[in-house]
Amino acid sequence: MTQTQATDSPAIHSTRTVRIGSRKSQLALVQTYWVRDQLQQRFPGITFEVHTMSTQGDNILDVALAKIGDKGLFTKELELGMLNREIDFAVHSLKDLPTNLPEGLTLAAVTERENPADALVVQEKYKGCQIDTLPAGAVIGTSSLRRLAQLRHLFPQYTLKDVRGNLNTRLAKLDAGEYDALILAAAGLQRLGMSDRIHQILPAEVSLYAVGQGALGIECRADDVEVISLLKAIEHIPTRDRVLAERAFLRELEGGCQVPIGVHTQLDGETLALTGLVASVDGQQLLKDTVIGSANEAEQVGIQLAHSLRQQGAQEILDQIFVAARH
Numbered sequence: 001m002t003q004t005q006a007t008d009s010p011a012i013h014s015t016r017t018v019r020i021g022s023r024k025s026q027l028a029l030v031q032t033y034w035v036r037d038q039l040q041q042r043f044p045g046i047t048f049e050v051h052t053m054s055t056q057g058d059n060i061l062d063v064a065l066a067k068i069g070d071k072g073l074f075t076k077e078l079e080l081g082m083l084n085r086e087i088d089f090a091v092h093s094l095k096d097l098p099t100n101l102p103e104g105l106t107l108a109a110v111t112e113r114e115n116p117a118d119a120l121v122v123q124e125k126y127k128g129c130q131i132d133t134l135p136a137g138a139v140i141g142t143s144s145l146r147r148l149a150q151l152r153h154l155f156p157q158y159t160l161k162d163v164r165g166n167l168n169t170r171l172a173k174l175d176a177g178e179y180d181a182l183i184l185a186a187a188g189l190q191r192l193g194m195s196d197r198i199h200q201i202l203p204a205e206v207s208l209y210a211v212g213q214g215a216l217g218i219e220c221r222a223d224d225v226e227v228i229s230l231l232k233a234i235e236h237i238p239t240r241d242r243v244l245a246e247r248a249f250l251r252e253l254e255g256g257c258q259v260p261i262g263v264h265t266q267l268d269g270e271t272l273a274l275t276g277l278v279a280s281v282d283g284q285q286l287l288k289d290t291v292i293g294s295a296n297e298a299e300q301v302g303i304q305l306a307h308s309l310r311q312q313g314a315q316e317i318l319d320q321i322f323v324a325a326r327h
């Protein structure tokens with residue numbers, strides 16, 4: 001009675017059109033089209049359509065991100081689109097996706113991570129320098145408190161300056177001489193075909209990366225079993241285990257918005273090592289610790305690390321930041 005399904009096709013009507021939501025930035029579109037292509041290859045009978053939307057974060061460009069401090073700045077409109085059934089799923093840079101999702105939505109899949117590290121990009125005249133050998137007073141652009149705190153801690157001789165806008169805007173400001181160097185996610189540059197701008201990949205001793213950095217998170221309605229089964233086909237399990245630990249760590253510290261929290265994860269077979277950092281914005285206080293556990297219990301590893309850092313004083317550091325943000 002029932003027709004046999006193609007082996008790689010889940011129980012989805014091949015006539016269904018699946019609508020994908022995306023921000024309009026170049027990086028967002030590259031990421032969304034990559035996911036679309038991956039799905040289209042695996043499910044040639046399904047039609048995938050991309051619908052673009054502007055988010056708050058795309059519209060507010062003149063205020064420092066750290067001052068806005070609102071969770072879900074880059075995701076809220078897309079999430080409303082899913083709940084209103086205008087779109088079926090959304091592709092996010094995972095680091096922009098809050099650790100607590102709205103009721104009714106779920107993180108259905110995580111795709112293979114690019115290099116999660118931060119990268120140093122320098123002006124032509126500093127091609128001979130590394131992060132520790134730029135001249136004193138060098139103006140370094142970054143918009144993240146995490147990068148700011150870590151750089152201030154190690155290199156008080158540099159001047160750190162906020163920088164906003166998409167990647168192309170930031171690079172144009174560097175080239176125009178507004179900054180001597182920038183710190184950017186290596187993954188963003190790689191995805192936009194600008195790996196040649198990466199001057200140095202910052203090692204873990206200099207900069208721990210943001211939770212989820214370099215990975216894509218795909219969010220959809222929690223009850224849409226059809227779409228979830230499609231998305232599971234492109235999930236990368238090692239990346240998922242790592243980012244589940246990272247996100248549990250951040251969630252447990254209630255640091256979803258802009259806070260100086262960094263991580264580093266490593267998978268060795270089933271063994272997952274998670275290093276986390278909590279710092280004060282001025283870089284004076286900096287706590288770091290590592291928990292090793294099983295990849296099968298990734299979230300437990302993250303929770304354990306959060307408890308360990310809290311015992312060492314992380315909550316006091318974070319409370320000071322929340323108080324400062326409200327004034």
Ligand SMILES: NCc1[nH]cc(CCC(=O)O)c1CC(=O)O
Nearest residue numbers: 093095184185187188213214215
């Ligand atoms: N918050 C902006 C943002 N969101 C995702 C990326 C880069 C790609 C990624 O981390 O996956 C960037 C730019 C940056 O931090 O330099």
